[in-house]
Amino acid sequence: MKEQLLNLKTEALNRLKECNDNADIEKIRIQYLGKKGELTAILRSMGSLPEEERPEAGKLANEVRALIEEAIQSAKEAVHERESEKRLKKETLDITMPGRYPEIGRRHPLMRVKEELESVFMRMGYDVIGGPEIETVANNFDDLNTPYDHPSRDWSDTFYISDNLVLRTHTSPVEIRVMKEAVREGKLPIRMVSTGRTFRFDDVDDTHSPMFHQMECLVVDKGVTMANLKDSIDQFVKELFGSKVKTRFRPHNFPFTEPSAEVDVSCHICMGKGCPACSGTGWSMELLGCGMTHPNVLRNCGLDPEIYSGYAFGMGIDRVAMVKYGIPNIRLLFENDVRFLKQF
Ligand code: DAH
Numbered sequence: 001m002k003e004q005l006l007n008l009k010t011e012a013l014n015r016l017k018e019c020n021d022n023a024d025i026e027k028i029r030i031q032y033l034g035k036k037g038e039l040t041a042i043l044r045s046m047g048s049l050p051e052e053e054r055p056e057a058g059k060l061a062n063e064v065r066a067l068i069e070e071a072i073q074s075a076k077e078a079v080h081e082r083e084s085e086k087r088l089k090k091e092t093l094d095i096t097m098p099g100r101y102p103e104i105g106r107r108h109p110l111m112r113v114k115e116e117l118e119s120v121f122m123r124m125g126y127d128v129i130g131g132p133e134i135e136t137v138a139n140n141f142d143d144l145n146t147p148y149d150h151p152s153r154d155w156s157d158t159f160y161i162s163d164n165l166v167l168r169t170h171t172s173p174v175e176i177r178v179m180k181e182a183v184r185e186g187k188l189p190i191r192m193v194s195t196g197r198t199f200r201f202d203d204v205d206d207t208h209s210p211m212f213h214q215m216e217c218l219v220v221d222k223g224v225t226m227a228n229l230k231d232s233i234d235q236f237v238k239e240l241f242g243s244k245v246k247t248r249f250r251p252h253n254f255p256f257t258e259p260s261a262e263v264d265v266s267c268h269i270c271m272g273k274g275c276p277a278c279s280g281t282g283w284s285m286e287l288l289g290c291g292m293t294h295p296n297v298l299r300n301c302g303l304d305p306e307i308y309s310g311y312a313f314g315m316g317i318d319r320v321a322m323v324k325y326g327i328p329n330i331r332l333l334f335e336n337d338v339r340f341l342k343q344f
Contacts, residue, residue, distance in 0.1 A: 001042065001045075001049065001053075001057050002056075002057065002060060004042060005039075005042060005057075005060050005061055005064050006064075008032065008038055008039060008042070008064065009064045009067060009068065012028065012032050012068045012071070013067065013068070013071050015028055016028055016068075016071045016072060016075045017071075017075070019075050019079065020079070021079055022076060022079055025072055025075050025076055025079070028072070029072055032068055033065065033068060033069070039061065039064065039065055039068070042061060043061050043065075046058060046061070103338075106341060106342065106344060107344070108333075108341060108344075109321050109324075109325050109327070109333065109341070109344045110213060110317065110318065110321045110333055112321075112344065113317055113320050113321040113324060114195045114213065114215070114317055116240070117193070117195065117215055117236075117240065117317065117320075118193065118195060120236055120239045120240065121193040121217070121236065124232070124235070124236070125191060126191045126192055126193050126217070127191060127192045127193075128192070128193055128194070128195075129174060129178060129192045129193070129194045130174075130194065130196065131168075131171065131173065131174035131177060131194055131196060132168070133167060133168055133196065133197055133198075133199070134161060134165055134166070134167060134168070135165070135166055135167075135168040135173045136164055136165060136166075136173075137163070137164050137165065137166060138164075138176075139168075139173035139176045139177060140166050140168050140169060140170075140172075140173045141153055142300075143173075143176045143297065143300040143301065144172055144173065144175075144176065144255060144256040144297060145255045145256050145294050145296040145297050145300070146255045146256070147255060150255060152169060156201055157169070157200060157201050158200065158201060159199050159200075159201060159210075167198075167199035168198055168199065169198060169199065169200050170198050170214055170216075170314055171194050171195070171196055171198060171214040171215065171216035171314060172216055172256060172312070172314055174192075174194040174196075174216050174218075175216060175218045175256075175293075175297075175312060176297075176300070176301060178190055178192055178194075178218060179218075179220060179297075179298070179301035179302075179303060180301045180302065182220070183301060183302040183303060184302075188220065188221070188308070189219070189220055189221035189222075190218055190219060190220040190221070190310070191218075191219050191221075192217070192218050192219075193215055193216065193217045193218075194215070194216045195213065195214070195215040195216075195317065196213065196214070197211055197212070197213055198211075198212055198213065198214045199211050199212075200212075204331065206328070206329045206330060206331070207319075207330055208330065209318070209330050209331070209333075209334060211334070212316060212318050212330075213316070213317045213318050214314055214315060214316055214317060215314070215315045215317050216312070216313070216314050216315075217232075217312060217313050217314075217315075218293070218310060218311075218312045219232070219310055219311050219312070220293065220298075220303065220308055220309070220310035221308065221309075221310070222307060222308060222309075223309065224292075224308075224309045224310055224311055225292075225309070225311075226259070226292055226311070228311060229290060229291075229292065229311035229313070230247075230249065232311075233247060233263055233288070233290060233313060234247050237263075237265060237287065240320070240324075241265060241268060241323075241324070242268075244271055245265055245266055245268065246265070246266040246272060247263050247264070247265060247266075247287075248263065248264040248265075248266075248283060249261040249262075249263055250262045250263075250264065252289060252291075254289055254291055255294070256291075256293065256294050256297050256312070257289075257290065257291025257292055257293060257294055257311075257312060258291060258292060258294045258295070259291055259292060260289065260290070260291035261289075261290055261291060262286055262288070262289055262290075263286075263287050263288050263289075263290060263313075264283040264284075264285060264286055264287065265283070265284060265285045265287045266282060266283060266284070267281075267282055267283060267284035268284060268323065269284070270282065284323070285319065285323055287315060287319075287320070288313045288314060288315035288316075289313060289314050289315075290311065290312065290313030290314070291311065291312065291313075292309060292310065292311050293309065293310035293311065293312055298310065318330055318333055321333065325344065
């Protein structure tokens with residue numbers, strides 16, 4: 001038995017030395033020390049020995065057991081050490097490596113112009129109001145006094161969703177919503193601007209897009225005059241393009257205003273002297289349409305034109321962004337090429 005125990009010890013210790021992982025170690029533990037293990041079997045058979053041999057054999061068996069347990073422990077530690085070394089090597093950090101810079105977004109030039117316009121008007125005491133992009137034909141045309149045979153109503157100019165619904169062709173229907181609500185809720189006078197997307201059945205070219213952006217302005221009160229209109233437009237154009245810029249009002253015609261005008265802005269390159277950019281005229285940009293709110297429009301919203309008057313204007317803000325940032329082609333605003341957008 002003594003020899004058997006010594007052989008078993010040598011064999012177990014040698015095998016443990018060669019173990020590479022915990023699974024191997026566990027297998028060996030079971031093989032020798034498990035319930036049905038070899039050493040366990042020897043310990044069990046101890047009873048069959050002659051009485052005088054038992055103490056010595058028992059002592060030896062316990063020593064062997066302790067030795068194997070110890071060897072198992074150190075084999076486990078060796079495996080653990082080897083594995084953490086391997087892991088450390090794999091996770092080595094090269095602290096000299098340049099970092100990865102997160103791409104940080106910027107405001108789109110159009111949104112910058114929109115926000116700048118809104119804040120100019122907020123400073124002047126106007127409310128900033130939103131409106132839906134899908135509008136009723138009533139708000140988009142009828143209540144704005146647009147004749148039934150007006151070309152802007154044509155299916156070839158306007159995106160109709162149904163007989164009564166369109167993608168709004170301008171931001172002017174927000175005026176109708178605001179006036180009706182003001183009458184309903186007794187919230188007069190009105191001083192508001194509204195910016196947003198508008199849609200027309202246009203082919204894409206350098207200056208046109210079927211989706212574009214407008215800003216609408218409406219002021220309704222007792223005693224509002226054309227002088228107020230001219231003054232506020234002049235004021236905000238100077239805020240937007242600088243104090244040297246001049247405005248020019250040309251008579252025009254819109255169904256919803258009477259009288260109506262278009263406003264030009266002096267050329268920002270030659271400051272009105274005349275240059276190739278403005279074809280020598282000194283005037284570069286047809287900025288907006290405006291006028292005194294038509295009495296029919298006031299009436300359609302429940303306002304008495306004998307008591308209240310109003311002025312309004314509507315402006316394409318894509319064009320403002322293009323002039324302000326020298327962008328030659330409207331497509332650049334909507335293609336969302338980050339190389340272009342990063343420049344602003
Ligand atoms: N809604 C007009 C357009 O599309 C612009 C406009 C003209 C708006 C005169 C107004 C206005 O409020 O008074 O193009």
